[in-house]
Amino acid sequence: MRRKALFISFVLLLASPSLALASQSAQVNGADTAWLLASTALVMLMTPGLAFFYGGMVRSSNVLNALMMSLIALAVITLQWVVIGYSLSFGNDIGHVIGGLNHMFLKGVGMEPSSVYAPTVPHLAFMAFQMMFAIITPALISGAVVERMKFPAYVIFILLWATLVYDPICHWVWGNGGWLARLGALDFAGGTVVHINAGVSALAAALVLGKRKSFLKEPIMPNNVVLTAIGAGLLWFGWFGFNAGSALASGKLSSLAFVNTHVAAATAALSWLVVEYLQHGKASTIGFCSGLVAGLVAITPAAGFVSVLGAVFIGATVGIVCYGAVVVKIRLGYDDSLDAFGVHGIGGLWGALATGLVAVVGAKGLFTGSAAQFGKQVLAGGITIAYAFVLTYIILKVLDALVGLRVDAEMEQVGLDLELHGEEGYRI
Numbered sequence: 001m002r003r004k005a006l007f008i009s010f011v012l013l014l015a016s017p018s019l020a021l022a023s024q025s026a027q028v029n030g031a032d033t034a035w036l037l038a039s040t041a042l043v044m045l046m047t048p049g050l051a052f053f054y055g056g057m058v059r060s061s062n063v064l065n066a067l068m069m070s071l072i073a074l075a076v077i078t079l080q081w082v083v084i085g086y087s088l089s090f091g092n093d094i095g096h097v098i099g100g101l102n103h104m105f106l107k108g109v110g111m112e113p114s115s116v117y118a119p120t121v122p123h124l125a126f127m128a129f130q131m132m133f134a135i136i137t138p139a140l141i142s143g144a145v146v147e148r149m150k151f152p153a154y155v156i157f158i159l160l161w162a163t164l165v166y167d168p169i170c171h172w173v174w175g176n177g178g179w180l181a182r183l184g185a186l187d188f189a190g191g192t193v194v195h196i197n198a199g200v201s202a203l204a205a206a207l208v209l210g211k212r213k214s215f216l217k218e219p220i221m222p223n224n225v226v227l228t229a230i231g232a233g234l235l236w237f238g239w240f241g242f243n244a245g246s247a248l249a250s251g252k253l254s255s256l257a258f259v260n261t262h263v264a265a266a267t268a269a270l271s272w273l274v275v276e277y278l279q280h281g282k283a284s285t286i287g288f289c290s291g292l293v294a295g296l297v298a299i300t301p302a303a304g305f306v307s308v309l310g311a312v313f314i315g316a317t318v319g320i321v322c323y324g325a326v327v328v329k330i331r332l333g334y335d336d337s338l339d340a341f342g343v344h345g346i347g348g349l350w351g352a353l354a355t356g357l358v359a360v361v362g363a364k365g366l367f368t369g370s371a372a373q374f375g376k377q378v379l380a381g382g383i384t385i386a387y388a389f390v391l392t393y394i395i396l397k398v399l400d401a402l403v404g405l406r407v408d409a410e411m412e413q414v415g416l417d418l419e420l421h422g423e424e425g426y427r428i
Contacts, residue, residue: 027112027113027119027120028111028112028113028120028121028122029120029121029249031250032120032121032248032249032250033120033121033122033125034250035245035249035250035254036118036121036125036126036129036245036248036249037125037128038241038245039129039240039241039242039244039245039246040125040128040129040132040241040245041241042237042238042239042240042241042242042245043129043132043133043136043238043241043242043245044074044132044135044238045234045237045238045241046132046136046234046235046238046239046241046242047070047071047073047074047132047135047136047139048070048071048234049231049232049233049234049235049237049238050070050136050139050140050231050235051066051067051068051069051070051071051139051231052067052227052228052230052231052234053228053231053232053234053235053289053293054066054067054069054070054142054143054146054231054338055067055070055224055227055228055231055425056222056223056224056225056226056227056228056229056230056231057222057223057228057286057338058146058147058222058223058337058338059147059220059221059223059415060223060224060415060425060426061414061415061416061417061418062146062147062415062416062417063223063224063227063417063425063426064416064417064421064423064424064425065146065147065151065416065417065420065421066142066146066147067425068151068421069139069142069146069149069151069154070139070142072154072155072158073135073136073138073139073158074135076155076158076159077131077134077135077138077158077159077162078131078135080134080159080162080163081127081130081131081134081135081162082105082106082131083104083105084101084104084163084167085131085134085162085163085166085167086103086106086109086127086130086131087099087100087101087102087103087104087107088101088163088167088168088171089130089134089166089167089170089171089174089175090103090117090127090130090170090171090174090175090176091103091175092176093171093175093176093177093178096172096177096178096179096182097168097171097172097178097179098167098168098171099167099171099175106124106127108123109123109124109127110122110123110124111123111124114126116176117176117248118248120248120249121248121249126248129245129248130170130174133170133190133193133194133242134162134166134167134170136194137162137166137190137193137194137197137198138157138158138161138162138166138198139158140194140195140198140199140202140340140344141158141161141198141201141202141205141340142154142340143202143336143337143338143339143340144202144203144205144206144336144337144338144340144341145202145205145206145209145337146337146338147212147337147412147416148209148210148212148406148407148412149209149405149406149407150403150404150405150406150407150420151416151420151421152403153399153403153404153405156399156403157395157396157399157405160395160399161201161391161392161395164391164395165197165201165387165388165391165392165395166193166197168387169192169193169197169384169387169388170193173185173187173192173193173380174187174193180192180380180383183376183379183380184363184373184376185376185377185379185380186301186302186305186352186355186356186359186363186373186376186377187301187352187355187380188243188246188257188300188301188302188303188304188305188355189242189243189245189246189257189300189301189303189304190242190246190300190301191297191298191300191301191302191348191351191352191355192301192348192352192380192381192384194300194344194348195297195300195301195344195345195347195348195351196344196345196348196349196352196381196384196385196388197348197384197388198340198344198345198348199340199341199343199344199345199346199347199348199349200341200345200384200385200388200389200392201388201389201392202336202340202341202344202345203334203336203340203341203345203389204388204389204392204393204396205392205396206334206335206336206337206341207334207393208393208396208397208400208405209396209405209406210335210406211333211334211335212335212337212412213409213412213413215335216330216333222286223425223426225285225286228285228286228289229285229289231289232288232289232292232293235293235296236265236292236296239261239265239296239300240258240261240262242261242296242300243257243258243260243261243299243300243303243304244257244258244261244303246303246304247304253304253361256303256304256361257303257304259308259311260299260302260303260304260306260308260310260311261296261299261303261311263299263308263311263312263315264295264296264298264299264311264312264314264315264318265292265293265295265296265299265315266292266295266315267295267311267312267314267315267316267319268291268292268294268295268296268298268314268315268316268318268319268322269288269289269291269292269295269319270291270319271291271315271316271317271318271319271320272287272288272290272291272294272319272320272322272323273287273288273291273319274319275319275320275323276323287323290322290323290326290339290343291319291322291323293343293347294318294319294321294322294323294343294347295314295315295318295319297318297343297344297347297348297351298314298315298317298318298347298348298350298351298354299311299314299315299351300348300351301348301351301352301355302314302351302354302355302358302359304361304362305355305359305360305361305362305363306355306358306359306360306361307358307360307361310354310358310359310360313354313358314350314351314354314358317350317354318347318350318351318354321346321347321350322339322342322343322346322347322350325339325341325342325343325346326339326342326343328342329341329342349381349385352377352380352381353374353377353378353381355377356373356374356375356376356377356378357374359373407419407420
């Protein structure tokens with residue numbers, strides 16, 4: 001009898017690690033994990049989509065450089081995120097402004113769920129999903145500086161920018177204990193963290209680098225509108241992961257975000273085309289693509305907080321607002337080459353403010369019962385604008401003094417593809 005009891009005890013002892021693992025694995029929801037992994041892949045696809053979108057709008061001598069300025073972020077920011085970025089964004093809170101170093105090199109980020117951020121999926125899946133956001137955000141900035149920035153300087157810039165600008169703002173909004181999260185500011189999928197942040201930084205970059213030599217002196221025509229349209233389609237497709245994936249579960253909330261994403265993009269594309277047609281008598285492909293991206297940008301902070309009618313309102317208004325921002329750019333004379341600020345900065349800000357106007361799910365907006373929420377959105381947007389602009393300006397000024405930011409006039413004239421990459425996008 002005693003031997004039998006000892007044998008049973010020994011078997012249970014050997015099985016205890018497996019039992020513990022099974023207990024932890026039972027917390028992982030297969031459907032939620034599958035949806036988050038699919039969403040992660042969709043968001044990753046957005047960066048090549050952005051490369052096509054931007055690449056088609058530059059001159060043919062710069063198409064490869066424009067593509068590389070997006071694609072390089074997939075490599076550089078991936079490693080930054082693994083080493084320190086994830087920890088600064090989602091590590092233990094320090095003073096409500098930055099994450100600690102407890103997750104450096106992904107320490108403690110494994111197959112078990114994170115009870116703090118995503119209790120039904122592996123912590124690694126949540127980390128990977130957030131990594132794709134960190135990758136595309138600095139890539140958006142490249143739209144303001146294409147055709148004139150040194151590629152090595154750009155690589156150093158996005159590494160510094162991700163660490164000093166993106167990661168702190170990400171922690172403010174989404175980190176456990178971040179001060180904007182504690183304030184109650186709403187940002188479902190990145191209107192503040194991604195689009196205001198990148199758009200305002202793009203404006204700072206355009207101002208520091210200055211205008212292209214040919215800006216407003218001769219026509220600067222897109223080299224391949226078809227490529228831009230393909231990029232826009234990939235962005236639209238990938239954005240379902242961007243927004244609906246931010247629910248971190250498959251269910252009611254992801255369904256709402258999914259539908260709102262599509263409706264806002266469609267509405268904004270139409271509203272942009274209407275204004276363009278009234279002004280110029282033509283409905284352009286570039287206009288349609290710009291409008292749908294503006295709609296996707298604006299619905300991002302609101303996707304899980306507004307009704308479908310709210311998404312229609314946001315899409316209809318942002319198409320007009322961002323079209324106006326692009327027109328004003330020409331009149332003000334600053335060279336935001338591909339309208340990164342006009343679409344992402346202005347569109348992201350309008351989306352954040354509109355969330356504070358028409359939110360109905362999980363919070364109330366100004367038009368639906370809470371003036372306080374609108375005030376929180378204004379404060380969050382204003383602080384993000386100030387921080388991102390000032391830090392980006394300082395980073396670029398320091399880099400300019402140390403390594404130089406801008407290619408010389410001859411290189412700009414010849415084109416960056418041959419001079420910086422030794423390749424040609426097109427051979428006739």
